[in-house]
Amino acid sequence: MDPENVEDGVDEAEGAEGPGGVTRRDFLAGSGLVGSALAAGTLAPGQARAVEPLVAPTAEVPARTVALLVNGKTETLELEPRVTLLDALREHLHLTGTKKGCDLGQCGACTVLIEGRRVNACLTLAVMQQHRPITTVEGLAPGETLHPVQQAFLSHDGFQCGYCTPGQIMSAVGMLQEPWGPGDDAVREAMAGNICRCGAYPNIVAAIQSVRRKP
Amino acid sequence: MQPFDYVVATDVESALAAMRAGARPVAGGTNLLDLMKLHVEVPARLVDVNALPLGQVEATATGLRIGALVRNSDLAFDTRVQERFPVLSEALLAGASPQLRNMATVGGNLMQRTRCSYFRDASQPCNKRLPGSGCGAIGGYTRMHAVLGTSDRCIASNPSDMAVALAALDARVVLASGAGTRSVPVTDFHRLPGMHPEQDTMLRPGELILAVEVPDKPFSARSRYLKVRDRASYAFALVSVAVALHLDGGRVREARIVLGGVGTKPWRCHEAEAALTGKPADEVRFKAAAAAALRGAKPQGDNGFKIELAKRALVRALHLVAGEA
Numbered sequence: 001m002d003p004e005n006v007e008d009g010v011d012e013a014e015g016a017e018g019p020g021g022v023t024r025r026d027f028l029a030g031s032g033l034v035g036s037a038l039a040a041g042t043l044a045p046g047q048a049r050a051v052e053p054l055v056a057p058t059a060e061v062p063a064r065t066v067a068l069l070v071n072g073k074t075e076t077l078e079l080e081p082r083v084t085l086l087d088a089l090r091e092h093l094h095l096t097g098t099k100k101g102c103d104l105g106q107c108g109a110c111t112v113l114i115e116g117r118r119v120n121a122c123l124t125l126a127v128m129q130q131h132r133p134i135t136t137v138e139g140l141a142p143g144e145t146l147h148p149v150q151q152a153f154l155s156h157d158g159f160q161c162g163y164c165t166p167g168q169i170m171s172a173v174g175m176l177q178e179p180w181g182p183g184d185d186a187v188r189e190a191m192a193g194n195i196c197r198c199g200a201y202p203n204i205v206a207a208i209q210s211v212r213r214k215p
Numbered sequence: 216m217q218p219f220d221y222v223v224a225t226d227v228e229s230a231l232a233a234m235r236a237g238a239r240p241v242a243g244g245t246n247l248l249d250l251m252k253l254h255v256e257v258p259a260r261l262v263d264v265n266a267l268p269l270g271q272v273e274a275t276a277t278g279l280r281i282g283a284l285v286r287n288s289d290l291a292f293d294t295r296v297q298e299r300f301p302v303l304s305e306a307l308l309a310g311a312s313p314q315l316r317n318m319a320t321v322g323g324n325l326m327q328r329t330r331c332s333y334f335r336d337a338s339q340p341c342n343k344r345l346p347g348s349g350c351g352a353i354g355g356y357t358r359m360h361a362v363l364g365t366s367d368r369c370i371a372s373n374p375s376d377m378a379v380a381l382a383a384l385d386a387r388v389v390l391a392s393g394a395g396t397r398s399v400p401v402t403d404f405h406r407l408p409g410m411h412p413e414q415d416t417m418l419r420p421g422e423l424i425l426a427v428e429v430p431d432k433p434f435s436a437r438s439r440y441l442k443v444r445d446r447a448s449y450a451f452a453l454v455s456v457a458v459a460l461h462l463d464g465g466r467v468r469e470a471r472i473v474l475g476g477v478g479t480k481p482w483r484c485h486e487a488e489a490a491l492t493g494k495p496a497d498e499v500r501f502k503a504a505a506a507a508a509l510r511g512a513k514p515q516g517d518n519g520f521k522i523e524l525a526k527r528a529l530v531r532a533l534h535l536v537a538g539e540a
Contacts, residue, residue, distance in 0.1 A: 061219060082216040105315055117288075124248070
């Protein structure tokens with residue numbers, strides 16, 4: 001999973017001229033709807049000879065009962081198979097601490113623990129994770145006392161805007177159970193799957209190291 | 216994602232039966248669900264194979280048998296792999312992120328599809344996604360594309376790190392179908408694009424990966440993976456090198472050299488291996504091997520730099536393995 005592909009798209013926009021003499025940049029600037037236009041498959045006139053129109057919806061697949069064990073509590077939902085674990089958590093259980101960033105496994109904002117292991121909730125289906133213990137950021141602190149990693153992020157100012165923070169914290173908790181070396185470089189490598197647009201990385205590393213170095 | 220049906224298989228037989236009925240197997244889901252969100256893959260039915268008994272790494276008389284469902288992280292941290300097949304552990308840890316490695320399986324890693332941005336964009340022509348529609352990459356933006364094994368239909372590179380290491384270890388893929396099981400070398404598992412870039416592998420319809428077998432060879436333990444990318448971590452390879460050497464008194468008795476990031480499949484370099492065999496392990500021979508490895512490489516616009524980069528990466532990796540760096 002590589003955010004590079006996103007960058008590829010940006011580079012492509014620099015000079016590529018479409019068959020109709022419309023550059024992608026012109027189109028995007030004119031449309032004012034960069035993300036949604038692309039997501040919906042809308043194309044500039046010059047790009048309209050798309051070879052593969054987005055597929056027509058196949059037959060409806062009915063919802064089925066899905067039992068999720070989230071933060072120690074069994075939740076029963078009626079979900080279509082295509083509902084990701086991330087969408088089940090946010091849209092159906094209203095546990096919005098887990099964030100949707102890229103929704104393609106590239107940013108780490110949706111990191112949760114399944115059976116104690118950190119995973120991207122956007123790239124698994126809710127129906128695939130039935131009855132497995134799932135921990136979200138809401139389930140990290142048992143009461144009013146913060147989890148040591150949560151407290152460390154506060155103490156070390158490990159965030160700015162905070163959007164990536166739940167994923168960073170869940171990833172750090174998962175990392176503590178994995179065989180990484182003691183140095184800062186190991187933390188940076190082990191946390192490479194969590195992107196922080198604000199660039200709070202030095203403080204995130206300090207926060208995690210403070211937890212790892214506690215006797 | 217488009218709607219799709221979902222069934223669970225509890226053993227190999229029920230998985231194969233579901234696949235015969237048209238279902239696509241899903242394990243980690245990290246590549247398939249990603250492509251389904253982009254409408255590049257549109258299966259009508261998935262069969263969840265996670266409950267199949269394929270999740271163990273077992274010692275055999277000749278090496279290790281790695282179940283298709285072993286997660287990439289578990290394999291990377293397996294002490295037997297770290298000690299006997301270090302190139303495999305290093306390649307796995309150089310791929311994706313810790314979260315993805317906790318999900319992704321060995322079988323899925325072999326099956327992962329190219330990161331070509333034209334393949335991943337359903338509005339673009341792509342012979343791999345839609346045969347006969349053309350190739351958007353040829354004459355387009357090609358910085359990440361292949362320089363070896365390309366055809367006039369497709370220049371997409373294979374993205375796997377793990378497969379590059381497995382190819383250097385003489386590993387074999389064990390496959391099952393209704394007709395029984397068979398095994399093929401990893402080096403034959405992926406296909407050249409040729410006239411049919413839509414066929415990534417030689418897997419037949421209805422066939423399922425059961426395991427990967429890695430034999431202990433005299434060169435296996437002296438092996439390294441070197442990956443060059445646009446940033447320090449969490450990016451696909453511009454160039455990668457898997458090297459394994461059997462050294463005897465400063466001479467190379469046997470060598471394995473496989474390149475990643477530059478080929479349409481994991482690229483084993485027989486000529487480079489031959490250039491080293493029986494020769495002293497030194498800079499002169501390493502450079503000769505690098506020249507042999509990239510002979511025949513064909514630049515595609517933006518990616519010409521990969522040829523020199525791959526040569527230098529290979530020389531560096533050979534020094535690392537020979538212990539002279």
